[in-house]
Amino acid sequence: MAALLKKWYGPLARGRVWKESVHLLADLVVGIGLFTAVVTMLSLSVGLMVTLIGVPLLVATVVGGRVIGSVERARVAALLGVALPAHAPLQWHGGLWQRAKQALADRPGWRGLAYGLLMLPWGVITFTATVVIWSVTLSMATLPLWGWLADPPPAFDLDGVTYEPGEWPLGLLSLGAGLVGLLLLAVVPRVIHGIAAADVALARSLLAANAEEQLQQRVSELEVSREASVESSASELRRIERDLHDGAQQRLVSLAMNLGMAKERLADTDDERAKEMVALAHDEAKQAIVELRDLVRGIHPAVLTDRGLDAAVSALIARCPVPVELHSDLPRRLPPAVEATAYFVVAEALTNVAKHSHARSALVRLVEVDDHLLIEVHDDGGGGATDAAGGGLRGLRDRVAGVEGRLRIASPPGGPTVVSVELPCGS
Amino acid sequence: MRIVIAEDSVLLREGITRLLAEYGHEVVAAEGDATRLLAVVTYHQPDLVIVDVRMPPTHTDEGLRAAVELRTQRPATPVLVLSQYVEERYATELLALGTVGVGYLLKERVADVREFVEAACRVADGGTALDPEVVSQLFARSRRRDPLASLTPREREVLSLMAQGLSNLAVAERLVVSAGAVEKHISSIFTKLDLAPSEHEHRRVLAVLRYVAGE
Numbered sequence: 001m002a003a004l005l006k007k008w009y010g011p012l013a014r015g016r017v018w019k020e021s022v023h024l025l026a027d028l029v030v031g032i033g034l035f036t037a038v039v040t041m042l043s044l045s046v047g048l049m050v051t052l053i054g055v056p057l058l059v060a061t062v063v064g065g066r067v068i069g070s071v072e073r074a075r076v077a078a079l080l081g082v083a084l085p086a087h088a089p090l091q092w093h094g095g096l097w098q099r100a101k102q103a104l105a106d107r108p109g110w111r112g113l114a115y116g117l118l119m120l121p122w123g124v125i126t127f128t129a130t131v132v133i134w135s136v137t138l139s140m141a142t143l144p145l146w147g148w149l150a151d152p153p154p155a156f157d158l159d160g161v162t163y164e165p166g167e168w169p170l171g172l173l174s175l176g177a178g179l180v181g182l183l184l185l186a187v188v189p190r191v192i193h194g195i196a197a198a199d200v201a202l203a204r205s206l207l208a209a210n211a212e213e214q215l216q217q218r219v220s221e222l223e224v225s226r227e228a229s230v231e232s233s234a235s236e237l238r239r240i241e242r243d244l245h246d247g248a249q250q251r252l253v254s255l256a257m258n259l260g261m262a263k264e265r266l267a268d269t270d271d272e273r274a275k276e277m278v279a280l281a282h283d284e285a286k287q288a289i290v291e292l293r294d295l296v297r298g299i300h301p302a303v304l305t306d307r308g309l310d311a312a313v314s315a316l317i318a319r320c321p322v323p324v325e326l327h328s329d330l331p332r333r334l335p336p337a338v339e340a341t342a343y344f345v346v347a348e349a350l351t352n353v354a355k356h357s358h359a360r361s362a363l364v365r366l367v368e369v370d371d372h373l374l375i376e377v378h379d380d381g382g383g384g385a386t387d388a389a390g391g392g393l394r395g396l397r398d399r400v401a402g403v404e405g406r407l408r409i410a411s412p413p414g415g416p417t418v419v420s421v422e423l424p425c426g427s
Numbered sequence: 428m429r430i431v432i433a434e435d436s437v438l439l440r441e442g443i444t445r446l447l448a449e450y451g452h453e454v455v456a457a458e459g460d461a462t463r464l465l466a467v468v469t470y471h472q473p474d475l476v477i478v479d480v481r482m483p484p485t486h487t488d489e490g491l492r493a494a495v496e497l498r499t500q501r502p503a504t505p506v507l508v509l510s511q512y513v514e515e516r517y518a519t520e521l522l523a524l525g526t527v528g529v530g531y532l533l534k535e536r537v538a539d540v541r542e543f544v545e546a547a548c549r550v551a552d553g554g555t556a557l558d559p560e561v562v563s564q565l566f567a568r569s570r571r572r573d574p575l576a577s578l579t580p581r582e583r584e585v586l587s588l589m590a591q592g593l594s595n596l597a598v599a600e601r602l603v604v605s606a607g608a609v610e611k612h613i614s615s616i617f618t619k620l621d622l623a624p625s626e627h628e629h630r631r632v633l634a635v636l637r638y639v640a641g642e
Contacts, residue, residue: 242486249511250436256538257442261449264540282538289535293511303514306487311516318515318564 011189016081020196021134023079024126027199030075031123034068034116042113059103065112066090069207072115076203080196084208088217108209115206122202126195137188140181143174227337230402234300234337241300249292256285300340309339313346313364320350322359322379328366334373338425341403342366342375348392349377349419357381357417371426376418383415393419428474428551431467433458433490434509435482443477443537450544460484461493468497468504475551479534480510480517491517498524505550509534515564518557526632530556530592546592555592555632562590565639574620575639582619585612590635 011017041061048054066087073084087108092099103109155164209217259282266275304312310328317324334342346364353362359381367374387393387409400407405423430447432454434440444454455471458464460483468476476497480490494506498521505528508521518531530550536558537543546556566575566587578586581602588598599609613631617623622634 245481245511246436250439253535253537254436254438254442256535257439257446257540260538260540261446264449286535286538289538293535297512302481302487302512303516307514307516311514314516315514315564318567320567323567 008186012185017189017192019079019081020192021130023075024130024192024195024199026075026079027119028123028127030072031119031121035120037064038068038113038116055100059100061113062103062106062109063090065109065116066106067112068116069108069112072112072203073207076200076207080200082200082204084200084204085214087209087213088220108207111206115203118202118206122199126199129195130192133188133191137181137184140177141185142178143181144178146174226402230337234340237300237340238305238336241296241302244292244296244299245302249289249296252285252289252292256282256289259285301343304339304343305336308333309342309366312339312343313366316343316347316350317364320362321354322350322357322362324350324353324362324364326364326366328364330366330368330373332368334368334425337403338373338423341399341405341423342373342421344399345375345396345407345419345421346377348396352385352392352419353377353379353381353417356385357383357415359415359417368425371424373423373425375421375423377420378416378418380416382413383411383417384413385409385411385417385419396421428452428548429455429471430475430477430547431456431458431464431471431473432477433461433464433482433493434477434479435459436479439479439534439537446537446540447544447547449540452544452547461489464493465497465500468501473504475505475507475547477507477509477547480508488517491520495520495524498529503528505529505553507532507547507550507556509537513558513561513564515561518561518565522636526555526592526636528553528555531561532556532558533560545597549592549594554594555636557591557636559587559591562587562639565590565636577619578616582612582616585609586616586635589613589632590639592632 041064045054045058045061048057070086073086077083090103090106092102155162259278263278263282266278301312303315310330314326317326353359357379359379362377362379365376385393387397393409397407400421403423405421407421409419411417430452432440432443434443440457444457447454455473456467458467461478478490478494480488482490491508494508497504497506507530509532511534513531513533521529521531528550530546532546550556584602585598588601593601595606595609599606620638622638
């Protein structure tokens with residue numbers, strides 16, 4: 001029995017039905033306000049369209065539609081407990097006129113306005129329904145009490161029969177009404193919840209981002225975070241290069257210089273053993289400088305930061321034992337991550353040319369076409385280059401994929417080999 | 428001679444100052460960045476300016492820019508550029524203003540103390556000092572490979588040392604041959620490369636560099 005009572009009347013004790021009722025009642029107030037505001041703003045902007053003020057006014061109205069959306073989503077979340085996914089923020093850029101066009105084409109804004117207009121009739125329905133449901137149910141449920149609490153009304157005649165209120169059959173009737181009211185009271189939370197669900201459905205259809213939009217939003221978030229991580233690893237490499245340059249490299253040069261001076265001093269003495277030891281240390285220090293320099297260049301070449309891809313690739317070519325021709329047509333500096341990737345593409349491809357291809361000559365081509373950097377490395381060697389796991393070209397493929405580029409290797413047995421890479425470099 | 432140094436590493440700035448003092452040269456000013464270099468040089472009128480490529484504030488190539496600026500404003504001031512890396516592009520920029528009194532060396536060349544001081548003196552005297560690495564990069568980049576290929580290995584060696592700015596005598600010393608032998612190699616090189624012979628060493632360096640850089 002207690003379980004049954006709890007099942008039927010429990011919802012009345014919980015806050016949900018009250019919050020939902022408040023929400024449904026408030027719908028009318030909100031609806032009147034929004035309807036008035038939206039109609040006023042729309043007619044004002046359309047009316048003033050002949051003057052120039054209409055355009056910014058309409059823009060403001062559409063942006064206002066977004067504000068309606070976010071406020072209403074917050075109200076739905078607070079009172080109905082449903083979190084609706086928000087739209088991506090309005091993307092506007094460019095000149096004033098472009099921004100205005102972007103704002104006027106903003107679907108979430110217009111849907112917010114439509115919601116504002118629909119809210120009035122909907123609010124009338126929800127308000128009426130809520131008031132009727134509650135007042136009928138409560139008054140019926142409490143009907144028997146009124147007989148005891150209030151003074152009995154005077155007797156009245158009907159068709160010659162005198163009725164005394166509080167007596168049979170009116171007393172029985174009010175008792176029956178009370179019973180029905182109590183039964184209804186159990187149903188009320190469910191009905192209110194049903195109307196609230198319709199309210200949520202309305203808000204969801206007009207104010208929430210749909211699945212495709214959410215996916216789109218997620219994709220652009222991921223794009224941003226991927227770009228950030230590529231950029232941060234590139235800048236981390238530049239930082240390491242700087243630190244090595246300022247620290248270890250200078251110290252080693254200084255060490256080698258001091259050893260060089262010691263060597264010169266010792267030249268006049270006849271301590272052969274000491275001369276030999278210092279000469280050895282001097283050579284080792286110089287060797288360490290060369291090794292560290294090569295290592296640092298492998299991490300991130302300074303000339304790439306200073307002068308860009310063309311200069312850095314020229315330097316690579318100058319170091320390549322195979323004669324390489326460079327055709328480069330890059331009118332502007334590219335984003336650092338693109339430059340770094342392109343540099344390592346050429347470096348790895350040329351290493352491959354020098355090590356494995358037996359080529360007699362090679363050609364590097366760098367062109368920017370339609371916001372894409374195209375890199376081609378041709379050689380006239382024996383072919384057979386693959387991007388098998390663990391090889392240098394495989395690492396290249398991963399690196400290129402990191403900036404959403406594409407790598408193709410054409411290397412039939414007998415040659416020639418063409419490594420071509422396409423990197424997006426839109427600003 | 429009187430020298431101005433611009434080098435941001437305190438360690439090296441002091442080291443190079445000490446090294447030059449050891450050989451009887453005076454460092455009249457040692458700057459930590461390149462921004463005031465022109466003013467300092469104008470004030471001190473040194474016989475040589477030694478500049479590091481990478482310096483504050485941006486730590487990229489302001490040393491090189493300052494050197495180019497210096498050579499444009501005061502062409503008579505010899506400049507020796509030091510760098511952790513040598514890049515053919517930087518060398519081309521530096522040499523675009525002529526090869527009189529200019530040097531471009533890897534920083535680590537200071538370790539070979541005597542050669543470094545010799546190179547510094549050569550630049551101060553209006554000569555050229557190019558890092559062997561720069562020269563080999565220029566050779567590799569040369570658009571005129573075929574005539575270069577016709578040189579014998581020994582002639583290539585001589586050409587490379589000439590391009591570094593060494594005098595005939597210094598080339599002879601380096602290769603442990605007689606000055607006469609070097610002369611013979613040089614005239615053979617000039618014939619093969621179809622360059623106008625010149626008695627003046629500096630002009631010969633210039634001719635060689637022009638040739639190699641493919642101007």
